[in-house]
Amino acid sequence: MAAGTALCLAISFALDLPIPVIAPVFAVFLLATQNRPLSLKAGAILGLVVMLTTGSGLLLVPLLRHYALAGVLLVGLLLFLAFHYGLRGGNNLVSTFLVAGLTMISAAGTADFQGAVTVVGALVKGLLLAVLVSVLSHGLFCEVASARAAPAARAMPADRAMIVALRAALVVMPAWLLAMTDPASYMPIIMKSVSLGRQSCTATARGAARELIGSTLFGGLLAIAFWFALRLAVNLWMFFLWMLLFGLVVGRRLYGISQTRYSPGFWLNSLVTMIILLGQSVQDSVAGKDVYTAFAVRIGLFLAVTLYACLMLLLFDRPGVASDQSG
Structure with a gap:
């Protein structure tokens, strides 16, 4: 996992992907x-999924421009269906990609259709690179012969799946609406909200603060540590090696090699948050922007989105709602 992520990060920046x-x-x-x-x-x-996502995302652009309310409601419905598919035993990767593609492409297209085409290219190239690197990583680091295939996702009961899917869609919607005002600036917020929506499907209201807010803060701390470590020697090889090291540190906890009281979802979300924040800071540096101000604004928005996600968990997991679901 660490080697594949580091390789993807290095290749993406080396090729200057969108x-x-x-x-x-x-x-x-x-x-x-x-x-x-x-x-x-x-x-x-x-x-x-790539074809469906890109096609539906581009088709939604005219609807959002000319019939905004209908377009927003349709996107909300599609997000609900994508999350519901994953919760009912479907492939979670497919569900995640559908959510990311729908939101990112439609948000970019409302400002500029060419921007939506750029996002389509970025998604296709990013997914293709991730799949190729995944195959290479499994070839370099083969699983032991006794390793079993990952068990199929367990289907959540239908009534519970509808509530959780609605909650996850509501977690993603505000960040998507914000991104439509300025897609170039707020695209990282969509990626963070997609990660939160995925995480909210397994988190509970009791552990929401530790699981969601804690992982966001820890991901920010990792990004800060990575940034200052990278400044010691700024080149692509060190970028790859530092990512490899940070991936190994988080991976030990993600896979339970080092026992912690936090769930795998906490460590996965922390790593994703670190990558998003770090990647944007590197791009800000290349563009000559004030990296520290941009980072402060971005982590503030990440925390705002995370607090909103916690609020959704608290609202949907109230005793009254829980009793209605069990009834």
Whole structure:
């Protein structure tokens, strides 16, 4: 997982991909949730998802421009269906990619159709790179012969799945609406909200603060530590090696090699948050922007989105709501 993520990060920035953090984020999801390379069937399904996502995202752009309310409601419905698919036993990677593609493409297209085309290219290239690096990583670091395939996702009961999917869609919606005002600045917020929406499907109200807010803060601390470590020697090789080291440190806890009281979702979200924040800071530095001010604003927005996600968990997991679900 660490080697594949580091390789994706280095290649993305070396090739100057449009949104370079997409590939390493998808690589984290692929490698952390799969202990075997994607099968031909899974690869074909992901290819189909790419076509559906890009096509539907582009088709939503005229609707959002001319019939905004209907477009927003339709996007909300599609987000609900994407999360519901994953919760009812569908492939969580497919669900995550659908949510990311729908929100990012439609948000970019409302400001500039060419921007949506750029996001389409970034998503396709990022996913393709993540899949190729995933296959290479599994080839370099083969699983032991006794390793079993990851168990299939357990389907959540239908009534509970509807509530959780609605909650996850509501977590993503505000960040998507904010991004439509300025897609170039707020695209990282969409990626963070997608990660939170995915995480909210397994988190509970009791552990919301520790799971969601804690992982966001820890991801920010990791990004700060990574940034100052990278300043010791600014080159692509050190970028790769530091990412490899940080991936190993987080990976030990993600896979339970070093026992902690935090769930794997906490460490996964921390790593994703670090990659998004760090990648944007590197891009800000290249563009000549004030990196520290931009980082402070971005981490503030991340925390705001996270607090909102916690609020959704608290509202939907109230005793009254829980009793209604059990009834």
